[in-house]
Amino acid sequence: MEDHDIVTRRRFLATGAAGVAALAASREAVAQTPTQSPKVHVKALPSEIFIDHGINQETRLETLHGHLTPASHFFVRQHAPTPILDARTWRLRVEGNALQRPVELGFDDLLRLPSRSVTCFVECAGNGRGFFTELMGKVASGTQWHFGGIGVAEWTGVPLGAVLDLAGVRRDTPRDILNVLVEGLDSVKVNRPMSLAKAFEDDTLLAYAFNGEPVPPDHGFPVRAIVPGWVGINNIKWVGRIEVRSSVIDVPTTTKTYILEGPDYPRKPVLRLQTIKSAVALPWGATLPAGRQRIRGFAWSPVGRISRVEYSLDRGSTWQPAALREPNIPRAWARWDFEWDARAGDHVILTRATDDQGNTQPASIPWNVQGYGYNMPVPHPVKVT
Ligand SMILES: Nc1nc2c(c(=O)[nH]1)N[C@H]1C(S)=C(S)[C@@H](COP(=O)(O)O)O[C@H]1N2
Ligand SMILES: [Mo]
Numbered sequence: 074m075e076d077h078d079i080v081t082r083r084r085f086l087a088t089g090a091a092g093v094a095a096l097a098a099s100r101e102a103v104a105q106t107p108t109q110s111p112k113v114h115v116k117a118l119p120s121e122i123f124i125d126h127g128i129n130q131e132t133r134l135e136t137l138h139g140h141l142t143p144a145s146h147f148f149v150r151q152h153a154p155t156p157i158l159d160a161r162t163w164r165l166r167v168e169g170n171a172l173q174r175p176v177e178l179g180f181d182d183l184l185r186l187p188s189r190s191v192t193c194f195v196e197c198a199g200n201g202r203g204f205f206t207e208l209m210g211k212v213a214s215g216t217q218w219h220f221g222g223i224g225v226a227e228w229t230g231v232p233l234g235a236v237l238d239l240a241g242v243r244r245d246t247p248r249d250i251l252n253v254l255v256e257g258l259d260s261v262k263v264n265r266p267m268s269l270a271k272a273f274e275d276d277t278l279l280a281y282a283f284n285g286e287p288v289p290p291d292h293g294f295p296v297r298a299i300v301p302g303w304v305g306i307n308n309i310k311w312v313g314r315i316e317v318r319s320s321v322i323d324v325p326t327t328t329k330t331y332i333l334e335g336p337d338y339p340r341k342p343v344l345r346l347q348t349i350k351s352a353v354a355l356p357w358g359a360t361l362p363a364g365r366q367r368i369r370g371f372a373w374s375p376v377g378r379i380s381r382v383e384y385s386l387d388r389g390s391t392w393q394p395a396a397l398r399e400p401n402i403p404r405a406w407a408r409w410d411f412e413w414d415a416r417a418g419d420h421v422i423l424t425r426a427t428d429d430q431g432n433t434q435p436a437s438i439p440w441n442v443q444g445y446g447y448n449m450p451v452p453h454p455v456k457v458t
Contacts, residue, residue: 108157115155115290122146124221128154129197131221134354134371140400140408141192142224144289150197150222151291153261156311160287160295165236165279169316171252173241180295183281186231191276191299193404194373196347197222198304198331201447205440208451213444220352220451223373225405228299230280234273237317242269246319251343254322255298258313265306265326267345269317276301276404279312301404302375304344304445306331330443337439347375348448349434351382351409351426360456363417372397372426373406381427382409388452389423403429421452 113128122145124131130149137146160180168175200222205213216222237253246252246269253272256264271277278299281288288294293310300307306326316322331344351372355361372379378401383392393411401407409424427433434448 108159113154114149115157116144116149118149123148124219126216126218128152129216129218129222131216131218132224133356134221134352135356135359137354137371140405141226141284144283144286144292147224147226147283147289147292148197148222149291150216150305151259151310152263153259155291156259157290158258158295158311163295163313165296165312166314167236167240167317168314169254169318171243171246171317171319172237173243176236176240178236178239180281183231183236183279183296186235188229189232189275189278190227190229190282191278191301192225192227192400192402193276193299193301194223194225194347194406195299195308196224196305196373198306198344198347198445199443200305200347201350201451202444204447204449204451205444208449209440211440213440213442215444219357220350222305223371223406225373226283227285228278228280229282229285230278230296230299232275233277233279233298233315234275236279236315237272240317242317243319246317250321251327252318252320252322254314254316254318254324255307255309255312256314256316257309258311262313263306263309263326264314264324265309265331266322266324267300267303267307271300271303271345272317274301302346304331304347331445332443333445334442335440338441344445347373348446349374349426349428349432350448351424351434351450353422353424353453355422355453355455358454358456360458361415363415363457365412365414367410368413368422369408369410370424371406372409372424373404374426374428374430374432375404376432377428377430378403379407379409379426380429382407383425383427384411385423385425385450386413386420388421389450392425395424415455415457417457420455420457422455423450423452425450
């Protein structure tokens with residue numbers, strides 16, 4: 074498995090390098106216009122693997138067995154159909170008043186820069202939204218995800234900071250405001266800013282590989298942003314432009330969406346980090362045979378390693394520790410499991426994750442209009458027959 078990964082990555086990078094000469098000749102002549110795919114998505118989306126939310130597709134977590142999510146199983150969330158881009162004509166523009174000079178890069182230029190591989194999740198800010206309606210009885214608008222709006226992959230690419238260094242960020246640029254905008258080449262040009270401090274973290278990438286292969290079209294080919302721990306929307310797919318300004322960049326994804334609104338959020342904070350969560354790898358409303366079995370699942374945190382997962386079979390009166398499996402990488406997920414001697418009847422399984430920074434899934438959270446960040450332990454329904 075390991076060897077296979079290395080071989081495919083080498084082959085991919087070699088192919089990329091071989092394309093450079095042809096690219097140099099052709100790229101001036103071809104405009105960077107995405108071809109529209111005949112359908113919304115490129116990959117197959119079988120109902121055994123995905124819960125169909127139309128343009129958005131939720132992974133059935135029970136179909137995942139390893140630590141990494143294969144492309145065939147990775148959830149899809151986007152605002153417009155997948156654009157079909159050509160790496161040979163792809164261009165990245167880096168510009169803005171906080172830079173010393175604008176820079177333009179092609180795919181081959183990116184491949185020549187030092188690369189880095191990061192294993193982390195990409196998770197939709199709305200992951201778990203359906204539980205606001207289903208468990209709290211308060212409707213939150215948007216895709217009614219359970220916990221399958223997440224996937225973990227090994228992303229390879231160039232640290233975003235290395236690309237910004239080519240353009241030279243002015244020294245007095247504020248570091249903690251949302252002033253680094255990444256923009257996609259999809260028809261609606263989805264964009265979202267992050268802070269300069271986040272942009273310069275070693276693990277913030279412009280990724281050109283996903284689990285050792287080119288990034289699949291539906292997940293951002295040829296290049297997507299990877300912003301570990303931050304809300305899914307920051308992980309812009311099909312990146313085409315980056316802007317760095319000396320002041321906050323206001324866009325609809327920070328003024329209208331991806332903000333916390335509601336009676337408990339009078340100041341309407343803009344989302345940055347995801348929330349710590351855990352999920353059982355069983356269908357919501359699972360049926361299991363009576364007897365001894367292993368229950369398994371996933372737990373993840375936007376800021377650290379998972380240090381503990383507990384489960385309760387009595388609606389939270391008592392909790393027992395689940396076993397944690399390696400790898401357990403900060404900002405990816407840890408797999409957990411426990412043995413259960415299941416008796417016939419209706420049960421619920423609660424799980425609760427804690428990370429090494431001391432964060433635990435809370436017993437209650439306030440509702441918010443757009444249903445972001447749901448992370449209370451959920452009573453996963455299981456019928457034992
Ligand atoms: N260009 C572009 N990037 C995007 C989006 C989009 O609609 N357009 N959706 C964002 C959202 S909301 C999420 S949750 C992630 C989903 O990534 P995935 O489809 O690879 O799972 O991509 C983000 N990047
Ligand atoms: Mo998202």
